[in-house]
Amino acid sequence: MSDLVQKNRVAPNNQRGPAARRADFDDLHTEPMHIQMGPSHPAMHGTVKIELDLEGEEVIDADVQIGYLHRGFEKECETGFLYQNIPYTDRLNYSSPVLNNVGYCLAVEKLFGITTPPRCQFIRVIGGELSRMADHMLALGASAMELAAFTPMLYLLEARELLLDQIDAICGARVTTNFTRIGGTLDLPEGFAAFAVERLDRALRLTADADKLLTDNPIFRERMQGTGRMAGKDLLAWGVTGPVLRAGGVPYDVRRATPYLIYGDLDFDIPIGEHGDNFDRYLVRMEEIRQSCRIVKQCLERLPDGxxxxxxxxxxxxxxxxxxxxxxxxxxxxxxxxxxxxxPAGEVYHAVEGANGEVGFYIVSDGSGRAWKMRCRSPSFSNMSPLKHMLIGGQLADVVPTFGMMNMIGGECDR
Amino acid sequence: MAIGVVTVKRPPERWSSSQPYFAILKGLGVSIRHFLHNLLLFARGQQDFTVHFPEQRLVQPPAMRGMPVLVQMDNGKERCVACGMCEWACPTNCISIFPAETNDEVERYPEVFDIDMSRCMFCGFCEEACPEEAIVMSRQIEIASYSRRGSLWHKQDLLVPVAELKTRLDHLRRQYEH
Amino acid sequence: MSTEAPPSDAEKPQLSPLMVKVNARLAPLILEHREFRGDDRIHVARENILAVAGVLRDDPELAFDLLLDVTAIDYYGQPDDFELRREVWDRDHVTMRRLPRRRNLMALPEKGPHPRFAVVYHLISTSHLHRLRIKCRVPEDDPRIASLTPVWPGANWLERETWDLYGIRFEGHPDLRRIYLYDEFEGHPLRKDYGKLDEQPIQAYVGPGAKEPRRPE
Incomplete structure (x- = not known):
């Protein structure tokens, strides 16, 4: 018996495939435990099912099943006019809707060959970065709560509310924003800059509180450090983008790689990690909140008239x-x-940096008012595909932080 | 002005960071600071963040998009001429209009103007498409009902006097001036 | 209506630096190259897709290490890309205005004799920061193409999605299941002949707690 225990202990986690791990059970007269996490599980924010094969606490096989939120976004977009699809893009990543609006409108404008005026570009960047901060706050708060840290979630959600107030003041809605129009955007209300700076400072103070509670906390670090690890090379091969890829040490950010809007003129940093584990993903997101805040403040200072x-x-x-x-x-x-x-008839692909990675819209136009083919390259979908390989070899308890840091948004993943 | 790359730094592994008790004390410190801050504001009668709905209401910005309503002119009639633009622009097909004719100054009016509020997604394209300023997004948000039939709003329910919509109309004129 | 003329052969712009490099390596395998709004795309025969993908990934000058997207287009038998046949589609604009009000009853053009589908790949190189799009036409009666999972493992789910929504089989795929829809789903919903309001038969629930089928009386 002790041999068996020994044998299982030394199991080099990621190297051996599920079949080899299953073979260990031949001596044990038992079989792996098969459990279903989800589709509606308290620790799964987003409707997704993970079928896990467990040996004790160790995950030896996993199957991620998505599609519970599939609503036919692309089919719907093929039957509506181009301008009518803007509110549907809110519902893709519903925790950072403005970024999707901006991405979609940029794709359509590329198809038309339109450049928007500078003030419009600044407002789009402001809305987008506010949205990105809000998304990261929700991601960090929710995953901290799943690791039983309830207080930081309250602070982060309060900070998120302060950011949504600003988006609300611009476009009149907090989540279903409908922020941009093709070739334009909604204008800022009067006195927005002072209002925004005050709210941003409060939000940053709250984020610093959450940071204080989480980053140096031994329990939190023990759950996050070294779990869900994947090297940058593998992440690239699996098509992962966004904070998860950057945590693996690859400085790929669409804002830096192929700058759009006015990002090329702004002064900010792209945070990258070294280890590619969950703690780096957490730190990268935390840093991106601060960098986005820098961007918004720069834009508010330099906002042109017109x-x-x-x-x-x-x-x-x-x-x-x-x-x-x-x-x-x-x-x-x-x-x-x-x-x-x-x-004009033709096809374009335009990508923006969403909160979870590259959000790309691929539009094939036949020259009519409706798109012949409309495709959203959603980061959550590609980020979820290697999740299986991050889970195998880890403990059951590591599923929760890994899934939380992938930050799957059901609306965007399943479209 | 450049986009740089910065590597995130992990906090160093100190002796204190391996002790859960320090973390608990630190966490309690942050929480108690928040608690005292809120308590102080409560004692002063100010509130920092929480709004006690429905006794208190948030001040909504003029851009707020609530339920779409029809503008009722001073003579009691609707301003709508049943051109059907909102019906076309609506992404969810939630508006249905049947036009009719009268002998008034404005010869067309909607005989039936229904909005299925269970389909409406508050995008505001109807008000943007309207060439008459006849349908606007109001501040009405309490539109829940106990049945599906209850969420079908007819013309008589949708009419709101123009005086009550002044904020929104002003906002619209400013927003779509260019 | 747009005022821009379609690009004719005479006034074709210069090749982008990326396309010069791609042409140097892959010229015999490229059927066609088009450029629209700065997006380069190459058309490849479906038999060659695996070879082309291997070169694009491994060549240090190209180094396309990130496969962003795999999707398909249902051209419904139209010859090829729409920009070359503007006049035909302009005629459709006229008819479109007379279409019924309900958008979901939109009429389709007549199905043509050409290969119906096109599989589209989007690539980016994170070191050279250039983007490329590959297109392969796939006929309707034999909708198969080689899977790119040996080259980029990230193609796994994207190809499953394309199989689910368009019904294109990826040969050599390790696990070609439906990803969004349930296994009993009939048809592939993003094909143009699948109507937006088409309905599916109701599936009987099988599993724990399912009732015994009622016997005929």
Missing amino acids: PVNSDDRRVKWPPKRKVFGQMEELIDQFKLVLEGGYP
Whole structure:
């Protein structure tokens, strides 16, 4: 018996495949325990099922099953006008909806060949970075709560509320933002800069409190350090992007690789990790919150005046005042609403850095107001695919922090 | 002005960071500071964060998008001319309009104007598409009902006098000026 | 309606530096190269996709180490990319205005004789920071293509998704199951002939607690 125990102890975790691990059970007259985590499990934020094969506490096989939130986003987008799809993109990653709005509108503008005015680009960056901070706060707070640290979640959610207040002031909704328009965006309200800076400072103070509670906490570190580890080379091969990839030491960030909007002119840092484990993912996210705050403050300082909409008549709905009074603008308005504006036929792919990685929209247009094919490259989907290999060899208890740090968002993963 | 790369640093493994008791004391310190802060504000009658709904309400920004309603003019009639633009622009097809004609100054009006609030997703495209400023997003958010039929709002339920919508109309004129 | 003319052969722009490199390595395998709004894409015969992918990943000058996306397009038998046949589609604009109001009853164009599907791959190199798109046409009666899982393991789930939604089989895939939908689902929902409002038969529940089938009386 002690031999067996010995044999199982020395099991080099990731090196041996499930089949070899199963063979160990031949002597034991038993079989691995098969448990189902999810689809509605308290530690699974997001509706996903993980079928685990356990030997004692050790995971020897895992099967991640998604699709519980599949709503046919792409099918729906193929039947609607291009402008009608903007609110649907809110529902992809619902903890950072503005980033999806911006990504989608940039893709459509690339198809049309439109450049938006500078003020619009600044506002998009402000909204996007606020959204990114909010997303990271939710990710960190939720995974801390799953590791039984309840207080940091309250502070982080309070900080998140302060950020959502700013988004609310711009677009009138906290989650279902509908922030951008094709070729433009909603304008900032009066006195936004002072309001935003005050809220940002409060949010940062709360984040620092959560940081104080978590980062140096021995229990938290023991659960996070060394679990869910994957090297940067493997992460790349599996198509992982975002904070998870950067924690593995690969400085790939779309904002830096192929800068869009005004990111090339801004001054900020891309945090990367060294070890590629959950604790690095946590630290990278924490640092990104601070960097995003830097970006928002820079943008607020340098925000130019001017129009927020491009004056391209193919996409821009005419000003309301003229619609009420003038015939040509009224006709324009009718044509744009009823036919959706005609892009040139062609296909584009445009990627932005979402909160979890590269959010790309691939639009194939046949020259009509509706997209022939509309595809969202969602980071959560690609990030979830190697999850199995991060779990195998670890303990059952490591599933929770690893899954929490992957930060799967069901709406984006299942679309 | 450049995008740099920075490596995150782990806090060093000190002796104190391996002791759970220190972490507990530190955590208690942070929590007690928050507690005293909130208690002080409560004693002063100010509140820092929590809003006790429904006795207290948040001050909503003018941009807020609540339920879409129809603008009722001073003569009691709706401003809508049943052109059907909102019906087209609506991504979820939640509006249905049947137009009719009268002998008034404005010859068209919607005989039926229904919004299925169980489908509406508050995107605000109806108000943006409207060429008459006749449908706007109000601040009404309490629209739950006990049955599906209850979430179908008819024209008479949707009419709101223009005076009550002044904030939103002002905001709209500012927002869509350019 | 757009004022931009489709690119003709005479005024074709210069090749991008990336395409010069790709052409130097892969010229015999590339059927066609197109460029639109700065996005380079190459068309490859489906038999060659594995060889092309291997070169793109391993060549140090190209080094496409990150497979971003695998998806498919249902062209419904149209010849090829839409930008070359604008006039036909302009005619559709006229008919579109007379279409019924409900968007989900949109009419489809007539199915043509050409290969129906195209499988699309998006690649990026994290060292050289260039992007490339690969397209392979796949016919309807034999919707198969080689799996790229040996080259990029990340293709695993993306190909499962493409199989689920478009019904294209990836040969050599280790685990080609449906990923979003249940196994009993009939058809592949992102194909153009699957209507948005099409319904599926209700599946009887089998499993613990299922009732005995009722006997005929």
